[in-house]
Amino acid sequence: MVTDRADVVIVGGGHNGLVAACLLARAGLEVVVFERSRTPGGAAVSAEVFPGVPARLSKYAYLLSLMPRWLMRDLGLQVEVVRRTVSSYTPCPSDPARGLAVVDDPQRLAEQFARATGDRREAARWQAFSARTARMAKALFPTLTQPLRSVAEMRALADPGDWHDFVERPLGEVLERSLSTDLARGVALTDALIGTFAQAHDTSLRQNICFLYHVIGNGTGDWDLPVGGMGAVTEQLAKRAEHFGARIVTSAAVRAIEADARGGCVAVEAEGSEHRIAAGHILANCPPAVLRQLQGRLPEPPLGDAAGAQIKVNMLLKRLPALRDSSISVREAFCGTFHVNEGYGQLQRAYEEARAGRLPVPLPAEIYCHSLSDPSILGPELQAAGAHTLTVFVLHTPHALFAGSSPPSRDDLRRAVLQTLDSVLAEPITDCLLYDPAGRECLEINTTVDLEEALGIPTGNIFHTPLEWPWAEDVGDVGRWGVETDLPSVVLCGSGARRGGGVSGIPGHNAAQYVLKCVGG
Secondary structure, eight states, X not given: OOOSEEEEEEEOOBHHHHHHHHHHHHXXXXXXXXXXXXXXXXXXXXXXXXXTOOBEEEOSOOOBOSSOHHHHHHTTOOOOEEEOSOSEEEXXXXXXXXXXXXXXXXXXXXXXXXXXXXXXXXXXXXXXXXXXXXXXXXXXXXXXXXXXXXXXXXXXXXXXXXXXXXXXXXXXXHHHHHOOSHHHHHHHHGGGOTTOOOOTTOTTOHHHHHHHHHHOGGGTTOOEEETTOHHHHHHHHHHHHHHTTOEEEOSEEXXXXXXXXXXXXXXXEETTEEEEEEEEEEEEOSOHHHHHHHTTSOOOOOOGGGSOOOEEEXXXXXXXXXXXXXXXXXXXXXXXXXXXXXXXXXXXXXXXXXXTTOOOSSOOEEEEOHHHHOGGGBOHHHHHHTOXXXXXXXXXXXXXXXXXXXXXXXXXXXXXXXXXXXXXXXXXGGGTBOBOTTSOBSEEEEOHHHHHHHHOXXXXXXXXXXXXXXXXXXXXXXXXXXXXXXXXXXXXXXXXXXXXXXXXXXXXXXXXXHHHHHHTO
8 A cells, every 4th residue: 555644535436536636636635545446436437338349338427417617627627528409309108209309499499399299388488497497507506616505595596486486395386387288397307306206296305406406507407418428527537636646546445434533544455455544534435324334333324215216227229219200300309318208297107106116117217329429439330330329217216126025127127118218219129229249238227226236325326315405404504515524534525415416526526625624724
């Protein structure tokens, strides 16, 4: 091991830990990052998922919205970010020969709504609703990298009506009051259900919090993608961290953390032996439940409705499938988020089925084709042959479905995913699947149990813990960074921090600001 003492030890080399490493090392602190995998990146990695097929897929996280562009520039990241030309496309559940493409052009948007819903005025309602979320984004996003503000301070930044509708009342109320059609309501609601098991009128407001994080990114809510995949982001972060002087040790599993108010010690297993590293601050770039376990406490993983609630499917296609809707090109339909069986009523029925312990039929899902906007993730031969990636993200599939005594089999899941896709396509998706050199179909399914095993995320919750409002709900937290624990020397810097979740780097930034304030007196 290179050292037995450092100013800062970071447990976990995911993107947030790497952001913190960059900022702290640049400030002159001695920083060591321990990552249990062979490469840093955590859930924000690119990989050749299918052996022998030259395609670097974003294996887990796949879109970029919440990482502040100013932070990327400040760290010297040279990552090109591409904006999607179509926000989303949604085949009508009752008639997939008609579909709704959400585009920027107002005239075309009106035509799309009129054809898909029969109500030309719905386009104006959609635009008004979107203007409200954009207003919230512009007001609230800049505060995410500042000390926590009080509820009153945050409310003062927002339009009073927006605050009431999006923060104080269940999201379903404003959706039903603002939009008139099942299709439009469903498209809007999906942003509230990513990795979150809730319904539109849930009194917990979990859906509201999830929705807010999905519509405020960079003050616009636009969901962009990094050229080269998510691995391009974390690979550059790792290089920048090392450039600033941080040490990144891979294949190094942290086994225990001992700490008090003045500092701590981390026990690490690497190269077949255990090492102990002392530090003034320990940054936990891991779920809070994992941190507690490393400290010798009860883990307290997120359970019940707080557990993970998604399936992530990676696919490679030899070509994109044909659509039933002849009014839009296949390329245009797949270049944004392609919603499958996500009507407002369908989402509610799927929630009720999952709540009853059944895999929903049909599965509500959304598709994204990264390679349409960024072919660089495919090898030259795949590009020339017209191959494409396909990411399928399935909603309302809570951890309880997979962690119980009778979970659905892989064949059950494969069949359910293919059936929901086939229900809106003009041909079976299996006709389009690519096969690896061994003759195996290029289709990979990741449930919450798979995420738990592969990434060490308890119950597969992609946010590590239930998302929280991005402000201080307790007056005692005003002015803090949302990363603090009960020990001044131990700091959360992953998605489980307040204002965590998604690929943002915000918890890493905020953890670094906390440490710099401490060492600066």
